[in-house]
Amino acid sequence: xxxxxxKRLIAPKEYDIWVDAPRVARNxxxxxxxxxxxxxxxxxxxxxxxxxxxxxGRIRIIFQVVGKTTMEMAQLKVGDSLHDLLGPLGxxxxxxxxxxxxxxxxxxxxxxxxxxxxxxxEVGNRVITILGGRTxxxxxxxxxxxxxxxxxxxxxxxxxxxxxxVVTDAMQLLADRGEKxxxxxxxxxxxxMKFASLKAKELGIPCWVSLNPIMIDGTGMCGCCRVxxxxxxxxxxxxxxxxxxxxxxxxxxxNRMGQYKxxxxxxxxxxxxxxxx
Amino acid sequence: MAPKITPKKTPISEQDPVVxxxxxxxxCLGYTLDEARLEATRCLQCKTAPCIAGCPVAIDIPGFIxxxxxxxxPKSWEILSDATSLPAVCGRVCPQETQCEGVCTVGxxxxxxxxxIGKLERFVADWKASQPEExxxxxxxDKGKVAVVGSGPAGLTVAxxxxxxxxxxxxxxxxxxxGGVLMYGIPEFRLPKEIVRREIGNIRKLGVDVEVNAVxxxxxxxxxxxxxxxxxxxxxxxxxxxxxxxxxTNLNGVFSASEYLTRINLMHAYEFPVxxxxxxxxxxxxxxxxxxxxxxxxxxxxxxxxxxxxVVYRRSIEELPARIEEYHxxxxxxxxxNFLTNPVEYIGDEKGNLKAVRCIRMELGEPDASGRRRPVxxxxxxxxIEADTVVEAIGQGSxxxxxxxxxxxxxxxxxxxxADEKTGATNLPDVFAGGDIVTGAATVILAMGVGRDxxxxxxxxxxxxxx
Ligand SMILES: Cc1cc2nc3c(=O)[nH]c(=O)nc-3n(C[C@H](O)[C@H](O)[C@H](O)COP(=O)(O)OP(=O)(O)OC[C@H]3O[C@@H](n4cnc5c(N)ncnc54)[C@H](O)[C@@H]3O)c2cc1C
Ligand SMILES: Cc1cc2nc3c(=O)[nH]c(=O)nc-3n(C[C@H](O)[C@H](O)[C@H](O)COP(=O)(O)OP(=O)(O)OC[C@H]3O[C@@H](n4cnc5c(N)ncnc54)[C@H](O)[C@@H]3O)c2cc1C
Ligand code: SF4
Ligand code: FES
Numbered sequence: 001x002x003x004x005x006x007k008r009l010i011a012p013k014e015y016d017i018w019v020d021a022p023r024v025a026r027n028x029x030x031x032x033x034x035x036x037x038x039x040x041x042x043x044x045x046x047x048x049x050x051x052x053x054x055x056x057g058r059i060r061i062i063f064q065v066v067g068k069t070t071m072e073m074a075q076l077k078v079g080d081s082l083h084d085l086l087g088p089l090g091x092x093x094x095x096x097x098x099x100x101x102x103x104x105x106x107x108x109x110x111x112x113x114x115x116x117x118x119x120x121x122e123v124g125n126r127v128i129t130i131l132g133g134r135t136x137x138x139x140x141x142x143x144x145x146x147x148x149x150x151x152x153x154x155x156x157x158x159x160x161x162x163x164x165x166v167v168t169d170a171m172q173l174l175a176d177r178g179e180k181x182x183x184x185x186x187x188x189x190x191x192x193m194k195f196a197s198l199k200a201k202e203l204g205i206p207c208w209v210s211l212n213p214i215m216i217d218g219t220g221m222c223g224c225c226r227v228x229x230x231x232x233x234x235x236x237x238x239x240x241x242x243x244x245x246x247x248x249x250x251x252x253x254x255n256r257m258g259q260y261k262x263x264x265x266x267x268x269x270x271x272x273x274x275x276x277x
Numbered sequence: 278m279a280p281k282i283t284p285k286k287t288p289i290s291e292q293d294p295v296v297x298x299x300x301x302x303x304x305c306l307g308y309t310l311d312e313a314r315l316e317a318t319r320c321l322q323c324k325t326a327p328c329i330a331g332c333p334v335a336i337d338i339p340g341f342i343x344x345x346x347x348x349x350x351p352k353s354w355e356i357l358s359d360a361t362s363l364p365a366v367c368g369r370v371c372p373q374e375t376q377c378e379g380v381c382t383v384g385x386x387x388x389x390x391x392x393x394i395g396k397l398e399r400f401v402a403d404w405k406a407s408q409p410e411e412x413x414x415x416x417x418x419d420k421g422k423v424a425v426v427g428s429g430p431a432g433l434t435v436a437x438x439x440x441x442x443x444x445x446x447x448x449x450x451x452x453x454x455x456g457g458v459l460m461y462g463i464p465e466f467r468l469p470k471e472i473v474r475r476e477i478g479n480i481r482k483l484g485v486d487v488e489v490n491a492v493x494x495x496x497x498x499x500x501x502x503x504x505x506x507x508x509x510x511x512x513x514x515x516x517x518x519x520x521x522x523x524x525x526t527n528l529n530g531v532f533s534a535s536e537y538l539t540r541i542n543l544m545h546a547y548e549f550p551v552x553x554x555x556x557x558x559x560x561x562x563x564x565x566x567x568x569x570x571x572x573x574x575x576x577x578x579x580x581x582x583x584x585x586x587x588v589v590y591r592r593s594i595e596e597l598p599a600r601i602e603e604y605h606x607x608x609x610x611x612x613x614x615n616f617l618t619n620p621v622e623y624i625g626d627e628k629g630n631l632k633a634v635r636c637i638r639m640e641l642g643e644p645d646a647s648g649r650r651r652p653v654x655x656x657x658x659x660x661x662i663e664a665d666t667v668v669e670a671i672g673q674g675s676x677x678x679x680x681x682x683x684x685x686x687x688x689x690x691x692x693x694x695x696a697d698e699k700t701g702a703t704n705l706p707d708v709f710a711g712g713d714i715v716t717g718a719a720t721v722i723l724a725m726g727v728g729r730d731x732x733x734x735x736x737x738x739x740x741x742x743x744x
Pocket of ligand 4: 214215216217218219220221222223224225226235236237238
């Protein structure tokens with residue numbers, strides 16, 4: 001079970017894999033994630049399901065190498081299996097026809113945004129998508145998002161593609177031309193979600209953000225993933241992962257993400273010395 | 278006869294408190310055969326056997342003790358296993374002082390301690406485990422199909438009993454290891470995980486399928502289960518941590534006991550970096566609460582080499598809900614207790630890390646709904662305890678994933694499943710429930726006991742439907 005069926009490097013340090021997981025493929029929806037382990041001694045890490053192949057019993061995961069577990073995953077070959085995989089977890093995105101929706105993605109967060117883009121389009125929304133990255137190589141899934149968007153804007157910090165600037169610049173551009181947007185989804189690096197949410201608030205656009213705190217069980221039983229939204233403590237794995245972007249306490253969120261910096265470093269260095277990197 | 282009884286229980290060997298405070302090995306080492314037989318002779322074989330009435334699953338206590346005293350261990354085991362499916366576990370974690378041992382006749386004699394029933398139960402169960410394994414041939418399982426949700430003591434018991442009766446049982450467990458709290462909550466030094474794995478192995482040998490990584494309500498839906506199985510048993514436990522919601526709850530260094538213990542037990546954080554999941558290496562730890570969960574968190578923190586571990590509990594020592602043995606062990610190991618004390622605020626540094634806990638002294642006022650005197654804060658008594666880690670162990674609520682996916686199932690006013698305590702029956706004829714998800718956080722033996730009863734009612738439900 002949980003065999004890796006295909007694997008592709010799609011950007012520096014970003015891999016696109018399909019995994020055999022028939023039950024998750026059957027019952028999962030856009031916005032949900034899985035928790036997996038690579039080995040018996042491994043950590044449980046959450047990753048979003050980017051696409052479901054219900055007939056084929058497969059799920060697609062796109063991950064970025066940031067530490068020990070994701071590096072270990074990058075070493076796995078087609079035919080290898082993950083040790084454990086649990087899902088689908090979290091609440092599905094609220095998909096309905098809202099009129100015009102704005103989809104903002106950055107970094108590997110685009111993988112989480114893509115299934116929502118697709119489903120929102122399929123129920124008839126007018127979809128405007130903004131994808132941002134430091135440089136053109138890092139903006140993943142452009143064609144796939146474009147296929148389900150009425151308009152797609154790309155922003156890069158270095159101007160190597162699309163608008164030179166950040167996603168909030170593109171958001172301003174849309175506002176300036178008078179776009180009436182009913183709802184936004186913003187998924188990407190924390191700092192991007194924070195500033196894009198502030199921008200959305202400034203422009204009066206309600207927005208969902210998908211929070212990715214450190215998790216353990218992913219089923220609501222530990223409270224490790226707690227975040228503060230509109231002054232209330234919520235568990236991201238069962239109350240989220242999508243929350244009202246206007247209400248997130250971003251500073252606290254970022255602070256909690258850094259809790260295990262030292263330990264993550266120890267773990268990564270140990271692994272690198274073992275695999276001889 | 279009575280005068281010959283030694284006043285104290287036969288001493289049992291334990292790891293030295295200083296040594297064990299630095300390892301996760303089991304604290305209590307158990308009786309030898311001679312010690313166990315000696316202790317067994319302290320039993321008076323009372324005709325009235327108050328101990329049986331004190332046992333939630335009515336083990337024939339004088340019976341198994343008599344066989345043990347006579348050296349007939351197979352018979353002793355048979356008597357035990359007739360009433361309980363997890364004796365090696367219960368012998369270790371049951372609150373005997375409020376159950377069998379609390380009413381033992383010997384203990385009622387002035388100056389005498391009761392018979393060490395729990396330690397004897399453990400002895401017989403461990404003896405059995407040390408014997409060559411018997412080949413178990415799973416019984417023919419053609420009476421029907423039952424799905425069990427959750428693999429804690431309630432679910433495991435239902436599964437084992439139904440398999441023996443001739444049902445094909447599949448257990449669905451959300452986590453990657455079965456066992457429920459026995460696996461992720463209670464630490465190794467009180468309940469070695471080997472024992473839990475052995476019990477689960479035995480249940481598997483009966484032909485029970487245990488599927489891990491399967492959250493019911495998500496991975497498999499309730500509709501799928503209800504259409505594929507003749508009946509459903511829900512034993513999903515009470516695992517959702519409560520927080521006091523004090524200012525500073527989300528500072529780095531503030532944990533729920535569930536997170537703290539899950540990292541350590543299920544994820545082996547005490548063996549980091551051999552295992553990948555870390556926990557914080559803390560110097561000064563404050564644990565809030567007075568139950569078993571609080572004791573487990575405090576004693577785990579000590580074993581992770583904290584310099585100082587303080588338990589703050591809002592009532593007094595008399596109301597402490599933890600097993601008394603665990604409290605004594607904690608004190609021996611050097612854990613400091615601050616009774617009649619409650620935290621009011623977690624204080625952080627400029628980086629968002631916890632640096633201290635502001636507490637207030639309490640006094641006991643009028644009795645509350647539970648009959649215990651209500652603790653009330655003493656004005657102006659606030660003081661600060663320095664701490665880099667705080668663990669809140671103030672209780673848990675029902676696990677919600679399944680309940681949210683199952684709106685037809687009737688809940689009670691506390692958000693637990695509304696099920697008959699004797700039969701496990703719910704408002705839906707094919708759905709049964711038991712354990713912490715019905716009673717709220719309780720005990721292993723109660724979860725196991727209701728599992729036994731539920732297995733019988735599931736059997737009669739399926740047979741009446743077929744017949
Ligand atoms: C609901 C959810 C969905 C997610 N979906 C995806 C996805 O589709 N693709 C993907 O690449 N990543 C996703 N993540 C993030 C992913 O879980 C982490 O990158 C992963 O846990 C890192 O593990 P590691 O052992 O490789 O690194 P670690 O050594 O654990 O961490 C290395 C670095 O990553 C940061 N980090 C640690 N945990 C997380 C985390 N949970 N989220 C973000 N950064 C983290 C740390 O601050 C540290 O700097 C998601 C997270 C959540 C909670
Ligand atoms: C730290 C701690 C120490 C304790 N110490 C003692 C003690 O010394 N003595 C004592 O008698 N009692 C003790 N208890 C209490 C005792 O462990 C519980 O009362 C008992 O385990 C309850 O059993 P259960 O079968 O109802 O549920 P649990 O043991 O809670 O098991 C429930 C299982 O269901 C799984 N689950 C939940 N939702 C789903 C779903 N949707 N799909 C699939 N699986 C699901 C969970 O992952 C879990 O494994 C302690 C509890 C804790 C937390
Ligand atoms: S009450 Fe005590 S002495 Fe009497 S039978 Fe039970 S264990 Fe033996
Ligand atoms: S990850 Fe444990 S409660 Fe969310």
